[in-house]
Amino acid sequence: MSKLTIKTLAKELGLSIATVSKALKDSHEISSETKKKVLAMAEQLNYVPNPYASSLRKQKSKTIAVILPEVADNFFSLAINGIQSVAETKNYHVLIYLSHESFEIEKNTVNHCLSGRVDGVLLSVSSETSDAAHFEKLKNENIPFVFFDREFENFAAPKIITNDYECGFLAAKLLLSKGCKHPAFLSTSENLSICSKRSAGFTAALTEEGFIKDKHEFVIDCTGTPDTIFDQVQELLKNNPQIDGIVASVERLAMQIYMVSVANSITIPKELKVVAFSTLETAPILNPSLTTITQPAFEIGKTAAEVLFTMIEKKKHNITADSVMILPSTLIERNSTLA
Amino acid sequence: MSKLTIKTLAKELGLSIATVSKALKDSHEISSETKKKVLAMAEQLNYVPNPYASSLRKQKSKTIAVILPEVADNFFSLAINGIQSVAETKNYHVLIYLSHESFEIEKNTVNHCLSGRVDGVLLSVSSETSDAAHFEKLKNENIPFVFFDREFENFAAPKIITNDYECGFLAAKLLLSKGCKHPAFLSTSENLSICSKRSAGFTAALTEEGFIKDKHEFVIDCTGTPDTIFDQVQELLKNNPQIDGIVASVERLAMQIYMVSVANSITIPKELKVVAFSTLETAPILNPSLTTITQPAFEIGKTAAEVLFTMIEKKKHNITADSVMILPSTLIERNSTLA
DNA sequence: TTGAATATCGAAAACGGTTTCGTAAATAAA
DNA sequence: TTTATTTACGAAACCGTTTTCGATATTCAA
Numbered sequence A, B: 001m002s003k004l005t006i007k008t009l010a011k012e013l014g015l016s017i018a019t020v021s022k023a024l025k026d027s028h029e030i031s032s033e034t035k036k037k038v039l040a041m042a043e044q045l046n047y048v049p050n051p052y053a054s055s056l057r058k059q060k061s062k063t064i065a066v067i068l069p070e071v072a073d074n075f076f077s078l079a080i081n082g083i084q085s086v087a088e089t090k091n092y093h094v095l096i097y098l099s100h101e102s103f104e105i106e107k108n109t110v111n112h113c114l115s116g117r118v119d120g121v122l123l124s125v126s127s128e129t130s131d132a133a134h135f136e137k138l139k140n141e142n143i144p145f146v147f148f149d150r151e152f153e154n155f156a157a158p159k160i161i162t163n164d165y166e167c168g169f170l171a172a173k174l175l176l177s178k179g180c181k182h183p184a185f186l187s188t189s190e191n192l193s194i195c196s197k198r199s200a201g202f203t204a205a206l207t208e209e210g211f212i213k214d215k216h217e218f219v220i221d222c223t224g225t226p227d228t229i230f231d232q233v234q235e236l237l238k239n240n241p242q243i244d245g246i247v248a249s250v251e252r253l254a255m256q257i258y259m260v261s262v263a264n265s266i267t268i269p270k271e272l273k274v275v276a277f278s279t280l281e282t283a284p285i286l287n288p289s290l291t292t293i294t295q296p297a298f299e300i301g302k303t304a305a306e307v308l309f310t311m312i313e314k315k316k317h318n319i320t321a322d323s324v325m326i327l328p329s330t331l332i333e334r335n336s337t338l339a
Numbered sequence C: 001t002t003g004a005a006t007a008t009c010g011a012a013a014a015c016g017g018t019t020t021c022g023t024a025a026a027t028a029a030a
Numbered sequence D: 001t002t003t004a005t006t007t008a009c010g011a012a013a014c015c016g017t018t019t020t021c022g023a024t025a026t027t028c029a030a
Helices: A006-013 A017-024 A032-045 A051-058 A074-089 A103-115 A133-140 A164-177 A193-208 A226-239 A251-263 A297-314 B006-013 B017-024 B032-045 B051-058 B074-089 B103-115 B133-140 B164-177 B193-208 B226-239 B251-263 B297-314
Strands: A063-068 A093-098 A120-123 A145-148 A159-161 A183-187 A219-221 A245-248 A273-277 A291-294 A324-326 A330-332 B063-068 B093-098 B120-123 B145-148 B159-161 B183-187 B219-221 B245-248 B273-277 B291-294 B324-326 B330-332
Touching: A006 A017, A006 A032, A017 A032, A051 B051, A063 A074, A063 A103, A063 A297, A074 A093, A074 A297, A074 B093, A093 B074, A103 A120, A103 A133, A120 A297, A133 A145, A145 A297, A159 A297, A164 A183, A164 A193, A164 A245, A164 A273, A164 A291, A164 A330, A183 A193, A193 A219, A226 A251, A245 A251, A251 A273, B006 B017, B006 B032, B017 B032, B063 B074, B063 B103, B063 B297, B074 B093, B074 B297, B103 B120, B103 B133, B120 B297, B133 B145, B145 B297, B159 B297, B164 B183, B164 B193, B164 B245, B164 B273, B164 B291, B164 B330, B183 B193, B193 B219, B226 B251, B245 B251, B251 B273
Parallel strands: A063 A093, A063 A120, A120 A145, A145 A159, A159 A324, A183 A219, A183 A245, A245 A273, A273 A291, B063 B093, B063 B120, B120 B145, B145 B159, B159 B324, B183 B219, B183 B245, B245 B273, B273 B291
Antiparallel strands: A093 B093, A291 A330, B291 B330
16 A cells, blocks of 8 residues: 555545644644544554655754764763653654764764754764864754864853863872872873873872972873773883872773783782773772773763753754853772772 | 756756666666777766666665664664664664653654665564563564564564573572572563563572572562652662672663662662673773673674675575574673672 | 624645656757 | 767656645625
8 A cells, every 4th residue: 555644634624725734733723632632543543744745845854963983882882862861752763973083983973963964963973073163063054053072172162061171180180089190191192181080180199298399290192992991001000110099081091901910910919009980880880990980971862862952942053162060070089999 | 946856967967867877777688888988977077876866766765774772872872873784784774763761653664664665674672571462563564674682582483582581590690609598689670571481490499499489579560761760779679688799680670779878878789789781891990890691782783783784685584593603702700799 | 782702614825856747949850 | 961860968747745825615794
């Protein structure tokens, strides 16, 4: 049989298309009896309206885009969960795009969002992103968007982030208080807002304690695949035996540190203390249990979505710096930083 | 300024809409010079066609739906990654829907997929799903879809799964070989294909070794939130001190088993051996390292997507039982099952 | 009783592309 | 030169909704 459109529905009911359309959306200009009939028939035939026809006419898609570097990551998984939780209540659809940390991909994806495919976009910038022209386009086209977690600094847009600087500071202080003399900060990309802020907090704490001369002595960039990260960490520790504490700026670095420590029988926390920015559920049952700075991932996603939807609904897109929300992370001490 | 449509593009170029449209898709009926001009102008004005207009006319959406129970789960995150990896090469968009293990939600979501919003759907059934009427609808409407990981038994559709029965069998054998006398199987929902198969393999192995009388003595259903699971596991172990080995049918059960073991100072593997179906990256660095049966999550997602796209492209949807693909999992022994 | 207001519906114009088909000019064949 | 073919383009229909606006019938006020 042919596709079930509103036209066939109308014919079946002996009504006009317009009437059926209005009846389905409970318009006041349709009598309640006809409404009942239409609803009944729609139910019976299992009619479900074509969303694209509707979107085309109404110029809104009931869809949002989420653009993020990767999905196989605890933080982002949880954030997606938070986003979904509010999208569901709004009856919105969510498209997921992965930038794979590539600037090019991110740019292209953002560009596609200019087409009207989505009513808004949630974005966590890739580590390569160094230019904001594509964000500017979104703004020019008046498409609501908000950064979550990884923002682009110096670009005015709503941002839902965590207290990265402060946490970097706290992490360093913790290591020092536990007796570390040569703590190091493992970054992934210093042009990533979260990393630069965390490392800034870290170095600030060290400076405050009179520890630091050269930033590069203590802040190391680690990028690449898990394997290459493993190698880098191994090299680092081999060439710098004085390092007795590490702050891992992101989760996957922490895992490799542990891997390296078992491979080279470095005992944590005796020889090396570790604190990691991480939402790993398994942190308490690692060997040893891992001290973490845990971001409120779900809440970040959730509030980012909420902000986005108020923008979509209020058509008030010109929100600026004052719409930055900071959801604090929590430092949870465990055995990897025992004195 | 007003929206940039193909109409304004045409006007700007002094060409007809039809010509511009054809030029943009490199039609042979357009001269190469006009094509060049059109492309240049499109590039300059940053024209990006309205996907809904296109979808409406062409009756295809370049979009697939992925319906799964949850996303904050290692397996599903990796599977999504696999799905994305092929969707990207096909220039397809992917919509993510979460059923939250609810049959109702799954049904509604599937129903929405009947609207033409998507060209195909990838689905991992919820643990509550006991009826296949909604799948039947998809089939009737000729919408390609394939199950991944969690299939619906007795429903003919392409399925990309792993060797659950065999792995359940192997897990039991492993525990027995390590000296366990009273192994238990922690299930989450016995009407879930993966769990019933895994437990069937498990009990088969026990039966083969002359161990079992009553299935329910050894197979326990654990559902709920992490907290309630914790309580259930704790109760189980308290009331059944004879249990000296556990097969965790899903990842989140394993985590709670570890939590319970630290809370009650039960030593793994001495007092309790554990093997878990899991893709946890942290398995090697847990305390103790966790023996896992690791599913090829990425590959399952990837091949599921590949199968889906061949269905979409070939318009050959009537694939039946013979299109079941089994990607084997691998048992990785670690310290949680040391003899 | 008459004019105005209201209730209920339908015709038709959008929305922004794609595609069919027709046409005019240019080229090739006769 | 005439006819047939090819090339390059445009007019218009179409996809399935929503929405404006007009039309008719009914109810109400005067």
